[in-house]
Amino acid sequence: MQEPLVSVRGVRKTYFARQSPVHAVASASVDVARGEFVSLLGPSGCGKSTLLMMIAGLEKPTAGSIRLLGSDVVAPRRDIGIIFQDATLLPWKTTLENVLFPIHILKLPVAKYRDRARELLAMVGLTGFEHKKPGELSGGMRQRVAICRALIHDPDILLMDEPFSALDAITRDQMNVALSEILETYRKTVVFVTHSIREAAFLSDRVVVMGGRPSTIILDMKMPFPRPRRFEIEETQDFAQVCRQLRLTIEAAHGHAPPAQTAPAGPSVIE
Ligand code: ADP
Numbered sequence: 101m102q103e104p105l106v107s108v109r110g111v112r113k114t115y116f117a118r119q120s121p122v123h124a125v126a127s128a129s130v131d132v133a134r135g136e137f138v139s140l141l142g143p144s145g146c147g148k149s150t151l152l153m154m155i156a157g158l159e160k161p162t163a164g165s166i167r168l169l170g171s172d173v174v175a176p177r178r179d180i181g182i183i184f185q186d187a188t189l190l191p192w193k194t195t196l197e198n199v200l201f202p203i204h205i206l207k208l209p210v211a212k213y214r215d216r217a218r219e220l221l222a223m224v225g226l227t228g229f230e231h232k233k234p235g236e237l238s239g240g241m242r243q244r245v246a247i248c249r250a251l252i253h254d255p256d257i258l259l260m261d262e263p264f265s266a267l268d269a270i271t272r273d274q275m276n277v278a279l280s281e282i283l284e285t286y287r288k289t290v291v292f293v294t295h296s297i298r299e300a301a302f303l304s305d306r307v308v309v310m311g312g313r314p315s316t317i318i319l320d321m322k323m324p325f326p327r328p329r330r331f332e333i334e335e336t337q338d339f340a341q342v343c344r345q346l347r348l349t350i351e352a353a354h355g356h357a358p359p360a361q362t363a364p365a366g367p368s369v370i371e
Contacts, residue, residue, distance in 0.1 A: 141309050155173065157180075183261070196231065200217050217252055226241060
């Protein structure tokens with residue numbers, strides 16, 4: 101059997117920066133197969149970003165191991181692309197220059213990637229905006245540029261940390277559809293952090309719910325919706341039911357509601 105592209109095994113993370121240690125992730129094990137879209141879902145503070153940053157090699161686990169493409173993660177690496185909540189574009193550079201920025205950093209031949217940058221920008225509907233500066237773009241447009249920048253060096257893995265949570269609800273819905281379309285063209289393995297149940301259900305092949313105190317993985321659930329996905333699936337009974345189950349699982353783990361009948365006591369996989 102093929103080794104998973106991302107393999108997280110018995111990972112724990114404790115921060116010792118403050119007076120008392122913060123147990124950000126008590127225990128997490130999760131595999132992501134090539135081409136799979138997996139969301140880490142849970143309320144704020146349950147360790148989603150910490151787990152993502154460990155996968156990115158930007159934080160070190162206190163215990164456990166993380167492997168990407170068959171090798172241990174010991175430092176940041178070039179086979180990943182990262183997208184954060186804020187687009188973090190360089191304000192003095194144009195759209196095209198921002199997309200090409202990783203190529204400069206990686207010391208690759210910029211001329212060779214210019215066409216790819218234009219193709220990516222066309223894919224996200226930004227043809228004609230190549231020479232605009234970030235200040236001239238809307239929030240949704242800036243996040244589209246950030247997606248192109250993350251894809252420019254053709255990484256195998258995309259790591260996304262709440263990339264659309266600062267956008268208004270309508271733009272966010274549009275970005276969800278745009279991201280689905282981008283991934284239909286540029287097939288990638290994605291780990292996506294969100295606290296939006298709807299967003300996780302819409303985008304993902306699997307939703308991994310984190311929660312509890314201290315935080316662990318409490319549910320690993322396959323999304324039963326066929327692809328390509330468009331807005332309409334959100335109006336179906338199946339979609340509502342999946343969202344309900346995710347919500348009840350989160351509430352049960354945080355004591356906001358009586359435990360749901362379907363909420364598992366420990367990690368479980370629902371096909
Ligand atoms: P989430 O992404 O689910 O909102 P985080 O991973 O950001 O959660 O944080 C999990 C916990 O770890 C929180 O209690 C947070 O305050 C703490 N934490 C995150 N980063 C640090 C850090 N660098 N130093 C100390 N504590 C941290």
